[in-house]
């Protein structure tokens with residue numbers, strides 16, 4: 650097996666890469682490491698940064714599995730815009746909420762309510778923009794599912810387990826989009842592995 654994903658199913662960044670590999674129907678080995686994850690090996694190529702890895706998979710295996718970066722050249726720029734929106738506007742506040750409300754309680758560190766409220770306000774503003782976009786488009790990149798949607802899956806999954814789930818449920822078009830993208834078989838498979846990796850509260 651040539652592809653190795655160094656990571657943990659609990660990690661949002663590892664989940665982003667795992668869901669992409671499943672969309673492409675690729676075989677891979679998950680290698681549990683220490684330090685920042687994910688890291689990725691495909692033969693001699695070694696990569697880190699989950700979004701760079703998903704883009705590599707989408708282009709290298711373009712002819713296989715789900716098309717993730719646009720079948721036509723004309724679709725690629727809009728998908729690219731929404732991948733950037735995720736990375737530069739959505740990821741910041743949503744990752745803060747995952748850390749404060751999911752990871753800190755799991756490892757026994759007190760939650761910083763100031764950070765939670767600031768991140769909640771910022772994420773709500775971002776989701777207002779998504780709501781308008783998704784009122785007119787089935788997916789962020791247009792008519793088809795793409796990496797622009799997939800990159801959101803891990804953080805939304807964790808936030809929906811917290812009292813801040815209402816950020817998403819209060820936006821009807823965002824909720825419709827989440828129901829659609831989270832019911833894809835590749836994501837269902839990756840999320841089930843993540844569920845199994847999360848320590849259960851006594």
Ligand SMILES: N[C@@H](CCC(=O)N[C@@H](CS)C(=O)NCC(=O)O)C(=O)O
Pocket residue numbers: 660661662663684685686687697698699700
């Ligand atoms: N921007 C990086 C973020 C990676 C990241 O934050 N990984 C976390 C888990 S989701 C981690 O490995 N933390 C442990 C550490 O930094 O040692 C990516 O998308 O790959």
